[in-house]
Structure formats: structure tokens, C-alpha cells
Amino acid sequence: MGNRLSKIATRTGDDGSTGLGDGSRTGKDSARIAALGEVDELNSFVGLLLCEDMPAALRDELVTVQHDLFDLGGELCIPGYQLITDDHVARLDGLLEKYNADLPRLKEFILPAGSRAASLAHVCRTVCRRAERSIVALSKDEDINAQPRQYVNRLSDLMFVLARVLNRYAGGSDVLWQHDRKPRPKDAQE
Structure with a gap:
């Protein structure tokens, strides 16, 4: 494994194609590469979230999620493979149940805000939804396993719940959408 990435700039992609894990090549604009890129971006944002203060158990679970996302990318990179x-x-279903158990029931929509960690969890949630859409689009063109789509679907739900948990961990609460909020008078906006 140590020599696997000994040469980073191979120039083999200069023609707009990229290599897949099975040795085949595809366009960098293909649905498979789009889905792979979305999962990679999600993993990067989870890494950014891990820079924030959080309970140790949650940190360990998010590190496991990062490894899962790397495996999910590997599965997308090798057509016909399952990881x-x-x-x-x-x-993820278990984590959803665990972290949602102590949260108050939602009566209003919440805004993607609050603490920095909670806000980053919301960014992870939205990037995860985009990755899910890319995986669904890929599945319309190519046969892929159902589990990657299911995984990112559950992960986006988990990130929503974790945003709520992280707001409470920081001493705050949900930032509620105010459906009856009145616009500020024009004079106050200046």
C-alpha cells in the first residue's frame, strides 16, 4: 500500500477521462464520477466537522462514517463491486435512534444554524442529499447496489439529528423558522 500513490500527477486524465478501479476509463463528466465526487466532497465536510468540539463517542462514530464514505467511494469506483x-x-439506523431519543419533538421547521459545529452538520446534510441525488441519477444509467443510496439517505437524516445534538452540546437549542416573522420596515434595513 505504501507505493500505491507514489506518483500523483500521471497526466492520464489530460484528455478528460479518468481511470476506474477495474482498470477501465470513463469521462470525468460521467454520472459515476459525479456521484464519486459528491461522496468525496461529503467526506471532506465530515472531516471539517470533526475539527469542532463534540462528545468523544460522537467523534468516534463520525470517524467510522468517514471510513464508510471512503468505502462507498470505492464501491462507486469499481463497477459491480460491493463494499x-x-x-x-x-x-446508521441505530445511531439515528440513539441520538434522536433525547431530542424534543419538532413543532416547527428549524433553520440550518446555531453553533458552528451544528451548522457544519447541516452543510454535511445538504452535501449528502446532493450525493444521494447523484447516486440515484447514476442508478438510472448503470446497475449499482441499493445500499450506497440507502446509506447516504440515512446519513443525511443522521446529520440533521446531529446538528440538533451539537447545538445542545454547545449550550444552545434549535434555531426555529418563524413563519409569522414580519419583514423589517425599509428604514430599519439601512
């Missing part, structure tokens, strides 16, 4: 299983999805 994400029903067990991965079930683990």
Missing part, C-alpha cells in the same frame, strides 16, 4: 452492506445502513 457497503445492509449492516452499514443498520448501524
Whole structure:
């Protein structure tokens, strides 16, 4: 594994194609590469979220999520291969149940705001939804396993719940959308 990335600039992609894990090449604008890129971006944002203060158990669980996302990218990179299983999805279901158990019931929509960590969890949630859309688009063109789509679907739900948890961890609460909020008078806006 140590020599695997000994040469970073290979120039093989200068023609607009990129290599897949099975040795084949595809366009850098293909649905598969778009989905792979969205998952990579999501993993990067989870890494950014991990720079924030949070409970140790949650940190460990997010590191596991990062490894899962790397595996999910590997599965997308190798057509016909499977790395994400029903067990991965079930683990996220368990985390959703665990972290949602102590949260108050939502009566209003919440804004993607609050503490920096919560706001970053919301960014992860929205990037995760985009990755999910890319995986769904890929599945219309090519056969892929259902588990990657299910995994990112659950992960986006988990990121929503974790944003709420992280706001409470920082001493705050949900930032509620105010449906009856009145616009400020024009004079006050200046």
C-alpha cells in the first residue's frame, strides 16, 4: 500500500477521462464520477466537522462514517463491486435512534444554524442529499447496489439529528423558522 500513490500527477486524465478501479476509463463528466465526487466532497465536510468540539463517542462514530464514505467511494469506483452492506445502513439506523431519543419533538421547521459545529452538520446534510441525488441519477444509467443510496439517505437524516445534538452540546437549542416573522420596515434595513 505504501507505493500505491507514489506518483500523483500521471497526466492520464489530460484528455478528460479518468481511470476506474477495474482498470477501465470513463469521462470525468460521467454520472459515476459525479456521484464519486459528491461522496468525496461529503467526506471532506465530515472531516471539517470533526475539527469542532463534540462528545468523544460522537467523534468516534463520525470517524467510522468517514471510513464508510471512503468505502462507498470505492464501491462507486469499481463497477459491480460491493463494499457497503445492509449492516452499514443498520448501524446508521441505530445511531439515528440513539441520538434522536433525547431530542424534543419538532413543532416547527428549524433553520440550518446555531453553533458552528451544528451548522457544519447541516452543510454535511445538504452535501449528502446532493450525493444521494447523484447516486440515484447514476442508478438510472448503470446497475449499482441499493445500499450506497440507502446509506447516504440515512446519513443525511443522521446529520440533521446531529446538528440538533451539537447545538445542545454547545449550550444552545434549535434555531426555529418563524413563519409569522414580519419583514423589517425599509428604514430599519439601512
